[in-house]
Amino acid sequence: MSSAHPLIAEFQRAGQAQVFAFFDELAPDAQQHLLAEAAEIDLAEIDRLNRTLVAQTGAAAGVNLSGLAPAPYEPLIAHGGDALAWERAKRAGEDALRAGRVAAFTVAGGQGTRLGYDGPKGTFPVTPFLGKTLFQVFAEKLLAAGRRYGRPLHWFIMTSHQNHAATEAFFREHHFFGCDTTRVHFFRQGRMPAVDFSGKILLEAKGSIALSPDGHGGSLRALDRSGALDLMEREGIDTLSYFQVDNPLVRAIDPAFIGWHLLRGSEMSSKMVPKAYAEEKLGHFCAQNGRLVVVEYSDLPMTMQREINASGQLRYRAGSIALHLLDREFIRRMARSDGSVVALPFHRADKKIPAIDAAGQPVKPSKANGVKFELFVFDALPFAQNPLVIETSRADDFSPVKNAEGVDSPQTCRDDQRRQFARWLNAQGVALATDATGLPAINLEVAPSFGYDEDSFAESWARLSVRPTLADGLVLT
Numbered sequence: 001m002s003s004a005h006p007l008i009a010e011f012q013r014a015g016q017a018q019v020f021a022f023f024d025e026l027a028p029d030a031q032q033h034l035l036a037e038a039a040e041i042d043l044a045e046i047d048r049l050n051r052t053l054v055a056q057t058g059a060a061a062g063v064n065l066s067g068l069a070p071a072p073y074e075p076l077i078a079h080g081g082d083a084l085a086w087e088r089a090k091r092a093g094e095d096a097l098r099a100g101r102v103a104a105f106t107v108a109g110g111q112g113t114r115l116g117y118d119g120p121k122g123t124f125p126v127t128p129f130l131g132k133t134l135f136q137v138f139a140e141k142l143l144a145a146g147r148r149y150g151r152p153l154h155w156f157i158m159t160s161h162q163n164h165a166a167t168e169a170f171f172r173e174h175h176f177f178g179c180d181t182t183r184v185h186f187f188r189q190g191r192m193p194a195v196d197f198s199g200k201i202l203l204e205a206k207g208s209i210a211l212s213p214d215g216h217g218g219s220l221r222a223l224d225r226s227g228a229l230d231l232m233e234r235e236g237i238d239t240l241s242y243f244q245v246d247n248p249l250v251r252a253i254d255p256a257f258i259g260w261h262l263l264r265g266s267e268m269s270s271k272m273v274p275k276a277y278a279e280e281k282l283g284h285f286c287a288q289n290g291r292l293v294v295v296e297y298s299d300l301p302m303t304m305q306r307e308i309n310a311s312g313q314l315r316y317r318a319g320s321i322a323l324h325l326l327d328r329e330f331i332r333r334m335a336r337s338d339g340s341v342v343a344l345p346f347h348r349a350d351k352k353i354p355a356i357d358a359a360g361q362p363v364k365p366s367k368a369n370g371v372k373f374e375l376f377v378f379d380a381l382p383f384a385q386n387p388l389v390i391e392t393s394r395a396d397d398f399s400p401v402k403n404a405e406g407v408d409s410p411q412t413c414r415d416d417q418r419r420q421f422a423r424w425l426n427a428q429g430v431a432l433a434t435d436a437t438g439l440p441a442i443n444l445e446v447a448p449s450f451g452y453d454e455d456s457f458a459e460s461w462a463r464l465s466v467r468p469t470l471a472d473g474l475v476l477t
């Protein structure tokens with residue numbers, strides 16, 4: 001094998017010579033491609049992860065639970081929250097929006113394996129009647145919010161190497177759904193190599209390393225590297241509203257949340273929903289030695305997940321639904337930290353990774369054959385000043401499309417959207433028949449331009465000169 005290239009020599013010294021095992025067989029452009037991929041890899045980081053995550057198993061690799069307690073949070077008014085404080089927060093958030101201090105941020109770099117949809121997940125048709133795609137729903141919500149507050153919003157969209165070109169093409173094809181093209185910003189997240197259980201970097205083909213997105217936590221570095229933070233600074237934006245590409249129900253721009261975040265001087269704030277039942281697979285907001293942390297459902301012992309407090313509620317009930325507000329300079333600090341003290345930790349995920357073996361033959365693993373490394377955005381919370389958790393109503397913020405069928409599927413999401421539209425109508429005094437779960441009998445869809453939350457819906461409804469009939473279904477645009 002050629003070792004003339006300094007990068008190849010570096011990989012050899014790091015015990016990763018197998019990456020270039022087939023180098024001499026490759027055509028010159030394929031050699032360049034492999035070298036470029038290899039140059040993305042931080043070998044010292046891989047070595048550290050091999051020692052700390054791959055070699056460690058059992059208790060040594062487990063999460064530290066000492067001093068863990070449930071995290072405090074601001075409850076909704078309906079659950080005992082301070083109505084005046086919520087009103088003050090909403091006003092402060094609206095002021096910030098009118099001042100143009102907020103931008104939206106969608107993380108869309110995931111692989112969407114569970115949904116099994118061919119294409120970027122944001123291009124998945126999701127609304128119940130018109131079949132609008134996830135990206136269109138967000139675009140329309142952001143356009144409507146921008147109009148409402150008199151300041152068009154910037155929208156940052158994080159893609160992956162795999163779906164970047166297709167995502168941009170989709171937006172172009174749809175004329176950016178009416179958004180100002182100079183305010184929609186796409187950037188790619190970083191990648192990490194997968195390793196086998198002995199820490200050797202895997203090849204997916206002779207000229208290509210098994211690389212995959214570095215997790216949604218990679219967004220902090222990618223926001224910095226892409227110039228998004230500088231752009232925010234130039235535009236006077238200090239707050240980023242973070243949401244996932246698979247959740248069309250989200251209040252992408254929520255004045256009360258923004259207000260709580262700003263009034264508390266928080267660098268990172270999150271929304272929680274009370275867990276529906278102990279075994280529900282949500283991360284838990286917890287306090288640990290004076291810091292706010294999220295402990296994943298797989299890391300919190302089931303006995304603790306089932307603990308009940310004096311009021312008969314789950315003690316660890318604050319479930320994370322991946323909705324955050326982030327301060328711009330906090331992101332910069334996290335992205336540029338030297339990694340020794342302030343840094344997001346990588347998590348280990350054992351996966352079936354399509355790869356080639358030592359003879360260059362493709363292996364299609366039937367069980368996990370290696371490890372992927374991922375960063376999680378909520379791991380930034382312990383480093384934030386004045387971090388804050390507020391409660392939200394699940395029905396108005398969270399119905400993700402994760403699986404092709406069953407829970408968190410397109411069907412459950414469409415039904416949750418219809419329930420939301422029905423609630424908005426019923427709040428206006430329309431007697432809409434629903435079943436016991438709130439699902440309306442008729443076809444129903446509300447375009448975000450008409451209403452993207454209860455307040456904006458109420459305003460549009462009040463402006464209607466003729467009230468629509470409901471007999472055959474209703475589409476409000």
Ligand code: UTP
Nearest residue numbers: 107108109110111112113114213215216244245
């Ligand atoms: P998920 O954890 O649901 O992962 O991502 P996923 O890749 O979309 O789906 P599966 O697990 O393969 O079925 C939650 C959110 O984080 C984004 C996803 O696009 C989604 O919005 N994400 C995830 C990234 O942007 N980058 C990543 O590396 C991982």
